[in-house]
Amino acid sequence: MAKSLFVLCLVFVLATPSRAADPLVELGEQLFESETFDGNGRTCATCHVAAESFGVSPPGIAMLFAIDPLDPLFIAENDPALATLENPCLMRQGNQRALFLENIDGFASPPVFRASPHLLNIAHTAPYGQSGGVANLRDFSDAAIEQHFTQTMARSMGRDFRLPRLPELYALEAFMNSITFPTDGNFSLDRMIAYAVSQGADAAAIDRGRTLFFGDLAQCSRCHSGPVLATADGSLGTGTGNLAFDTGVVNLGANNNDGCFGGPGDPTIPLPAEAGGNREFSTPPLLGVANTAPFFHDHSAETLFDAVSFYASVTFLISPAGLSLPSPSAFSIADTFDIVAFLEAISVDPPPEPLVVPGLSPWSVRLLAALLLATPPVASVLRGRRRGKRSASGRGEAE
Numbered sequence: 001m002a003k004s005l006f007v008l009c010l011v012f013v014l015a016t017p018s019r020a021a022d023p024l025v026e027l028g029e030q031l032f033e034s035e036t037f038d039g040n041g042r043t044c045a046t047c048h049v050a051a052e053s054f055g056v057s058p059p060g061i062a063m064l065f066a067i068d069p070l071d072p073l074f075i076a077e078n079d080p081a082l083a084t085l086e087n088p089c090l091m092r093q094g095n096q097r098a099l100f101l102e103n104i105d106g107f108a109s110p111p112v113f114r115a116s117p118h119l120l121n122i123a124h125t126a127p128y129g130q131s132g133g134v135a136n137l138r139d140f141s142d143a144a145i146e147q148h149f150t151q152t153m154a155r156s157m158g159r160d161f162r163l164p165r166l167p168e169l170y171a172l173e174a175f176m177n178s179i180t181f182p183t184d185g186n187f188s189l190d191r192m193i194a195y196a197v198s199q200g201a202d203a204a205a206i207d208r209g210r211t212l213f214f215g216d217l218a219q220c221s222r223c224h225s226g227p228v229l230a231t232a233d234g235s236l237g238t239g240t241g242n243l244a245f246d247t248g249v250v251n252l253g254a255n256n257n258d259g260c261f262g263g264p265g266d267p268t269i270p271l272p273a274e275a276g277g278n279r280e281f282s283t284p285p286l287l288g289v290a291n292t293a294p295f296f297h298d299h300s301a302e303t304l305f306d307a308v309s310f311y312a313s314v315t316f317l318i319s320p321a322g323l324s325l326p327s328p329s330a331f332s333i334a335d336t337f338d339i340v341a342f343l344e345a346i347s348v349d350p351p352p353e354p355l356v357v358p359g360l361s362p363w364s365v366r367l368l369a370a371l372l373l374a375t376p377p378v379a380s381v382l383r384g385r386r387r388g389k390r391s392a393s394g395r396g397e398a399e
Contacts, residue, residue: 082152100114131244132244181349191353229285255300290347
């Protein structure tokens with residue numbers, strides 16, 4: 001009997017879908033973290049930090065500069081040949097926006113200023129780029145390396161950087177697609193909310209916020225629907241999928257005075273409005289959103305409350321996206337707090353669900369699992385299988 005239970009538990013654990021190690025994902029992670037592609041010392045992880053939901057925030061940049069001002073992130077301040085690669089004031093000075101220069105319209109056109117987006121659940125957000133202009137993550141990787149990794153502003157491929165080889169591109173794509181929130185890839189809102197409530201979150205506020213989010217007052221789900229709340233539900237007549245919208249964010253006050261003097265960062269000169277102020281931006285996924293402040297493509301909303309309340313503002317309501325709604329979005333300050341409570345609840349990372357073996361209590365399963373892991377040959381197999389995908393915290397499921 002004991003042997004049967006042992007075999008049953010072993011088969012169950014080995015057959016259960018897990019964050020099992022994938023050689024392609026592991027190679028992609030190594031490239032993402034360490035490969036400079038013969039460039040200026042930056043890697044993908046320079047601007048997409050695992051501990052920051054694979055983005056980078058103003059506090060994160062400030063801390064890194066205090067620790068190591070020569071880090072490749074600050075190459076524009078340390079290498080005269082790359083002095084125009086970034087605007088240091090917009091990156092880490094002034095009002096600390098953590099903005100990077102991007103030649104979205106081509107290198108012959110003036111750059112725009114954008115935040116480094118988080119990569120949580122990026123597999124569900126094609127097309128890619130903050131304006132949805134890139135078909136796949138392989139092309140996105142090529143473009144990012146040419147933009148950010150170059151040794152000189154000439155951007156001479158083969159001299160200033162190299163582009164990834166095809167196997168490297170597929171590996172980078174596999175790794176980025178493995179970045180999920182919650183870590184186990186279970187997107188159940190009910191599960192995340194239940195766990196948040198068990199940790200002390202306000203169940204009533206979350207329920208009110210969820211009703212507003214999916215209801216006809218706030219109307220958030222018209223654009224934020226689907227498994228990771230990143231796809232349109234089709235009610236706007238523009239189709240479904242991850243769509244881009246002009247919401248009027250470029251007109252926020254933060255873009256009129258960023259605390260920088262001279263050039264495009266002069267506090268008397270607004271940041272250049274992309275595409276004459278008519279740029280459309282992709283809908284970001286919202287699972288884990290509370291962990292990704294500041295918000296919007298240009299970090300113009302400092303808090304989640306600021307981001308949510310924007311959608312009840314005149315700036316949004318008169319934007320092309322606001323005018324496309326069947327009726328104006330309308331919610332109060334109290335409603336805003338409730339929507340924030342809901343979004344915070346779906347930004348928790350619940351622990352993995354326990355194994356379920358028919359006929360055995362959870363306590364028995366835990367005991368058998370402990371015995372299995374204490375058996376050297378089995379332990380080596382199981383631990384090897386569980387050193388899988390990276391989580392938003394930058395840790396594997398098991399160390």
